[in-house]
Amino acid sequence: MKRWTKLAGMMVLTLVVLWFSCPFEGSENGPEEGHLLSPPPTPGVSSSPVPTALPETGETHGEHEPPFLYEKQVKETAHGPVVMHFLEIDMRSDKAGVKPVTSHRTLFGYEYLSVMAKNSNALAAVNGGFSHPNGLPGGMLYSNKTLKTPATGNFPVLFLLEDKAVIADATQKIWLQSKERASDPVFFNRYSDYEGIYVFTPIYGSSDRIEKPHLCAVVRNGKVTDMVSANEPVSIPSDGFLVSAVGADAERRLKGFIAVGQEVEIKTELKTSAPLDGEYVSAYECGSWIVKDGINVCPDSDGWVGTLLTRAPRTAVGIKSDGTLVFVVVDGRNKDISIGVSGPELAGLMIERGVMQAAMLDGGASSEMIIGDTIVNNPSAGRERLISSCFVIFKK
Template sequence: MFIVRFIIIINLILNLYSYNDPVIYNNENITLNNRTQQIHTLEVDLEEPGVSITNALSFSKIYGFEKTSVMVKDNGAIAGVNGMFYTMYGHHIGLLVKDKKIVSKANNYTPVVAFLESGETFIGDMNTEVKIKRKDDNNNIIVNTMNDAANDETWVLYSDIYGNSTRITRKSINYVIDDNRVIDKVITTEPVDIPRNGYVLSRVTEDTDKYDLLKVNEIVEIETVYTPDIGTVKEAFQSGGWLVKDSVNVAKDYEPLMGNTRIPNPRTIVGITKDNKLIIKVIDGRQPDYSYGVTGKTCADLMLNEGCINAVYLDGGASSTMVYEGKVVNSPSNKEERKVAHSILIKYETNIINRIFSKIRNFARNFIK
């Protein structure tokens, strides 16, 4: 009996020390170029079952601002960071795919980060085309933009993540689409209601007869084409620019969304390693006695040191925020967490034994420190 108990204890100890947390947080206080830097890192093993990366929008809608810590809590995530760049009204800039559904199209001047159904992670340049497919392929309608303000004489496709209505108050022709069927055609100068889980295809125009193209009860398909063809995209978001490409530091001195990247600033950056580990870093800045901040080229070097083969910027500055296990673990430059329009969340669903091991290991690490 003693031998059996001894073997059980040994096995528990071995399991404890052999179990690797799929989501690891680490904080380093280092000196770079004679300046103190506080670097916060999340290493996420995307090969581990139960781990997933998801997008979060403020209040689960386009427009507006909310704290990353609130998004993490409301979505039951273990960790999260601030994400994409956004406009002054809180509309994210560029490609966003959530739950396999495209929310907005890619722009063509920064790379995207995409998590695929195959389990692979893509970081690279991408174009997107969205079209309303009809039985006669020659009469497909190309969507110019999605879930954004409507310009004259362009096709805009709205989904319910945009809100309750199209918010268009100019003369427009609108096709309400639900379950791949045109259920209504509306010519109006008022906003049109967006059905839950449905769409509205709108065009602001005085010549509504010219664009009277779809019939009520017509069956259509909303098709998204990604170039390059990388497979089924589960989640994706647009970045702020390249840092590392094919294991080479390619950071530029200027990026359109950020300006001069040679100025040390707080940064949020993300990259992928050859073995499909996601590396997310927040480097605090604008606090000289605590953490100075880094340039773009230094960001790239940090990601290369982590083994990243590709890495990109996210939004930074006062927005840079990392949340882990319910707490903001970095020191935002404004001394308090800024509300943002978009965050990137890490979820981890696992069995109770692994959770116990994880808690014990984290306690042991903190105790040793």
């Protein structure tokens, strides 16, 4: 009996040791939302980042202003400290540029910011905006002269031109055009949540991901090569696109619009609330407006994150009156380091910085900024979180 008692005691002691040496660490949200935590950060979190430390950009010190500037600020408030990380980019610089990057270079999936930054040879990187389950962008994404996903019309879009940036509301119409006529507006590279006609390009993936009855028109090199009825996902041709009709009415309309052998192309029309005055190189849909014409317009809640009135880690992007692009990451959820800010407080910080237009990006444990190969902020989970997209500063 004593032997079993001693053995049981040793087992309990072993479990206690394992519990304290391997504590449970998890995210606030499930994997389906993309909020996945990494192993200890790579590169490691900087315990004392130097505000003026910049990676090598090729500038001769003192000869020109650097193409971007990183600055850390600590603000003491009655509620506790607030730590802010600002990254400013001169859009007119011929030394560095800005672009959005998705995980794995596709529309689906997640990666750590450090991985995306490394794969892009980035001088600096900041977490991006919001996504649907599995990483599909939450709104407009345009890069490499290709529309990946369209504007929703619900949130502002950051347009990046060769020498400037514009934040504007945007709506986008997409349709199919044959020699004879135009189709009604179609869904483009998005989940088939509703009945209707959907268009999928190769960037969407290998198939349309539709697992219910639907009719497909396979388009290769601008010509319909096949019409397929299926109850499972249909492959997207690498040299064209796939048109999928979900629902009896949509199937009827697709049959009446095109047939095998017919030529068809995708057409788009974009309308913006502010003139772009040039061709944009990339575009990225953000979260809610927080600053318009230098005025704090942050709402009390956001369709992506819910309430904006609580203090939390935050990320935003804005534009100064001189055209400088500004990213800010505010640390939070740590009373000893930084308590975070509410949405309206974030807007106020941007206005103090001289920002005239600004919009929200993803926050919480996703808020992260990398300068060179160092994570300069303190992610609230103590490590990186898997995210679907980011912005990188690259050397031209």
